[in-house]
Amino acid sequence: MDSKKSMANHSFEMLAQSGEFMNFVLNNITSCVLLLDKDMKLQAFNDALKTIFSNKADEDLMYMRCGEAIGCAYQIEEAKDCGTTSKCCTCELRLAAFDSYINDTVVYKENITRPFFNNLGERVMKDLQFSTRNFYFRKEKYIILIINDVSGQVQSDNKQN
Template sequence: MTDITHTNERFKILSKSSDFLNIILDNINSCVMLLDNELKLRAFNNPLTTIFSNKRGTDILYRRCGEAIGCAHQIEENKACGSTSHCSQCELRMASLYSYIENKPVENKHLIKSFIDHNGIKSDKHLQFSTRLFIYNKEKYIVVIIDDITELKMLEMEKVD
């Protein structure tokens, strides 16, 4: 047994081990993104590139959220994330801005969003997401956690039919 397994400090003991925390982040199923005040991607874990991104092998850092995750509206309208005809109704965008401005979390919200993958194939995904303001070195960021619950929703719909 190690000291880590005996602690009740909720990862506090691991705060000096960024490698360990990075391994945890990259091995959870949820997509974790850190966005800045312009909703540009500043950090992310591996599930972003395997589940949501349409940018295979390209650098997605400093791209706006919708551009990083392959939002179909941004791609189809060929406009920057934040300036498409659908951005004003985007639940993910509104929740992120709300958390940033009001310093209040948004938890376990659901949405259906269209994405285009790296092969150009458009599909709708059912997502559950949460947002929260995060301050580090006096800079404000938004932590966005997204789970793809499409399979679960499809199974639920099959049971109803």
């Protein structure tokens, strides 16, 4: 039995060495996966970003700050850069990402409700669950931010109460 388990792990390890395979896996995860640098600028993302936050086209997203890429209503309404609005100092996503970056803190499944703009220019409230952690790759430090839209789940839970 142990040899089968060992073989399965080894097979996955071989697949993980393929960039094509890893891109396929990441783009088929339903969670939004954002890779951010120390300035909260988007360095990479998966396809779920377009599903959960669909206010901009792909080509416009790279190197944007997180709030700009996901359509933060405060950033759009105040017409300011992400990190400079009146709400940025209390933004749970921003605070958790910086905490992970600076203090090596892992944030796991925190919940927030925030307004965002969709691709039709409509302001919508979203219930989100997010996790953060940092990691090093090629001597650079990054933040991984994983976001799930749990709006339907929260609404269903509220109806049952």
